[in-house]
Amino acid sequence: MSRLRRFAAVAAAVALPACGLTLAAQSTASAAPNFQVPFKCGVTVTAATFSGHNPPNSVDFQKSGITGMPVLASAPGTVTRVANEGSTSYGRWIELDHGGGWRTRYAHLSEQEVSVGQSVGQGKEIGKAGATGGVTGPHLHFEENLNGVTQKAVLNGVAVPYYGKKDFTSKNGCGGNPYSATEVCGSGFSVIDQQALGTAGTAYLLYNSSSKENCVTTLKAVSLGTVSPVSAFLEVQGSTRATDSGNFTYYAGPVKKNAGSTCVKWGGSVGSASYTSPFEHCG
Numbered sequence: 001m002s003r004l005r006r007f008a009a010v011a012a013a014v015a016l017p018a019c020g021l022t023l024a025a026q027s028t029a030s031a032a033p034n035f036q037v038p039f040k041c042g043v044t045v046t047a048a049t050f051s052g053h054n055p056p057n058s059v060d061f062q063k064s065g066i067t068g069m070p071v072l073a074s075a076p077g078t079v080t081r082v083a084n085e086g087s088t089s090y091g092r093w094i095e096l097d098h099g100g101g102w103r104t105r106y107a108h109l110s111e112q113e114v115s116v117g118q119s120v121g122q123g124k125e126i127g128k129a130g131a132t133g134g135v136t137g138p139h140l141h142f143e144e145n146l147n148g149v150t151q152k153a154v155l156n157g158v159a160v161p162y163y164g165k166k167d168f169t170s171k172n173g174c175g176g177n178p179y180s181a182t183e184v185c186g187s188g189f190s191v192i193d194q195q196a197l198g199t200a201g202t203a204y205l206l207y208n209s210s211s212k213e214n215c216v217t218t219l220k221a222v223s224l225g226t227v228s229p230v231s232a233f234l235e236v237q238g239s240t241r242a243t244d245s246g247n248f249t250y251y252a253g254p255v256k257k258n259a260g261s262t263c264v265k266w267g268g269s270v271g272s273a274s275y276t277s278p279f280e281h282c283g
Contacts (some may be wrong), residue, residue: 033075037170061140091133107141123173185215203268217253218268232268
C-alpha cells in the first residue's frame with residue numbers, strides 16, 4: 001500500500017534492514033490526504049470517469065435522487081473558493097485547500113454552506129448536490145488537484161477506474177481509523193498478533209505465507225486526520241531492526257522483513273503509549 005496515503009508532515013526516520021533495502025522516505029510536498037467519498041457515511045454513489053472530461057481525471061458522482069444530498073469535505077482543509085458561474089461551467093462550486101499543494105473542488109452544487117477562509121474538518125457538510133452550471137443532469141463534479149493539476153482520484157485508498165464506473169460506499173464521518181492493518185500491509189498478509197496501546201491505537205503483526213514476510217503497522221485511534229507521533233518496528237532475530245517513525249495522520253508502517261521460521265520482535269507506539277514484544281512467532 002502506498003505510503004503517500006498517510007499524509008505525513010515529517011518524513012519517516014527509517015533504519016536499514018539487514019537485507020540492505022530501505023523504506024522509502026515520504027515526501028510532504030506530494031503526500032496526498034486520505035481523501036474520502038464526499039457524501040455521508042454509508043451512502044453509495046457511482047464514481048464515473050470518461051475520456052474528454054474537463055479537466056481530465058475529474059470524477060462525476062452519480063446517484064438517483066442526488067439533488068439536495070449533503071456534500072461533505074473529503075479531507076480537512078480551508079475554504080479557498082465559493083463561486084457561482086450561473087448556468088455555465090461549474091455553476092455553484094467550492095474549493096478546499098488541504099495543504100502540500102493539494103486542493104479539492106466540488107461543482108454543480110444546489111447550495112453552498114461555507115465561506116472563504118473557513119476551516120472545515122473531514123466529513124463537514126459544505127453544500128448540497130445539484131445541477132447548476134452547464135450540465136444535462138444532476139451530479140457532483142469532483143476533483144483532486146495537486147499544484148493546479150487534476151490527479152487520478154483515490155478514495156479511502158481505492159483508485160477510481162479510468163475510464164469507467166465504480167460504486168463507492170462512503171466511510172466519511174463514520175468514525176474510527178479508515179484503514180485496516182491488512183490494507184496497510186497489502187494483499188496476502190493476515191493478522192497473526194496485535195497489541196492495544198491503551199486507547200491510543202493498536203500495533204499489528206501480520207504474515208504472508210507465500211512470501212514468508214512479516215509486516216508490522218501501528219494504527220492510530222486518536223488524533224485521526226491530524227499529524228501526531230506514531231511508530232512501528234520489526235526485528236528478525238539476528239538481524240537489524242527496521243523502524244518507521246514520524247508524525248502521521250493515520251498509521252506508521254508498513255515495515256516488512258522476511259522471517260520464515262526465525263523469531264521476530266515487533267511493536268510500535270502512538271504518542272507516549274508503546275509496546276515491544278519478546279522474540280516470538282518462531283515458526
